[in-house]
Amino acid sequence: xxxxxxxxxxxxxxxxxxxxxxxxxxxxxxxxxxxxxxxxxxxxxxxxxxxxxxxxxxxxxxxxxxxxxxxxxxxxxxxxxxxxxxxxxxxxxxxxxxxxxxxxxxxxxxxxxxxxxxxxxxxxxxxxxxx
Numbered sequence: 001x002x003x004x005x006x007x008x009x010x011x012x013x014x015x016x017x018x019x020x021x022x023x024x025x026x027x028x029x030x031x032x033x034x035x036x037x038x039x040x041x042x043x044x045x046x047x048x049x050x051x052x053x054x055x056x057x058x059x060x061x062x063x064x065x066x067x068x069x070x071x072x073x074x075x076x077x078x079x080x081x082x083x084x085x086x087x088x089x090x091x092x093x094x095x096x097x098x099x100x101x102x103x104x105x106x107x108x109x110x111x112x113x114x115x116x117x118x119x120x121x122x123x124x125x126x127x128x129x130x131x
Contacts, residue, residue, distance in 0.1 A: 006022070008021070026065055041059070042056055042059075091117070093118055095113070095123070095124065
């Protein structure tokens with residue numbers, strides 16, 4: 001259960017820049033969750049301190065995996081109706097740090113974000129079914 005680099009090319013005319021081709025086994029990702037797959041691939045890699053710069057240039061999702069995604073259960077209008085927010089972008093944030101806050105302090109952070117005008121907060125953990 002790990003990614004495999006199957007090719008590396010030097011970027012022409014650039015020092016210390018490369019294009020890496022990486023493939024991941026689909027068993028790593030929960031069926032029907034394109035978001036889980038994207039977050040697992042992009043979210044964790046961009047946090048590596050050893051990388052000075054990184055850019056995702058292409059992401060190819062196999063059609064067989066794409067077909068497992070049934071789409072969202074409802075659209076943005078339902079979310080706007082739940083929040084009673086219309087005519088502007090919905091604003092949210094991720095609570096940091098993702099570890100180490102007591103339930104009371106986490107709740108306080110969420111409260112202050114919402115009181116300050118945000119529409120929602122997001123937990124920073126990937127919650128999904130991985131092998």
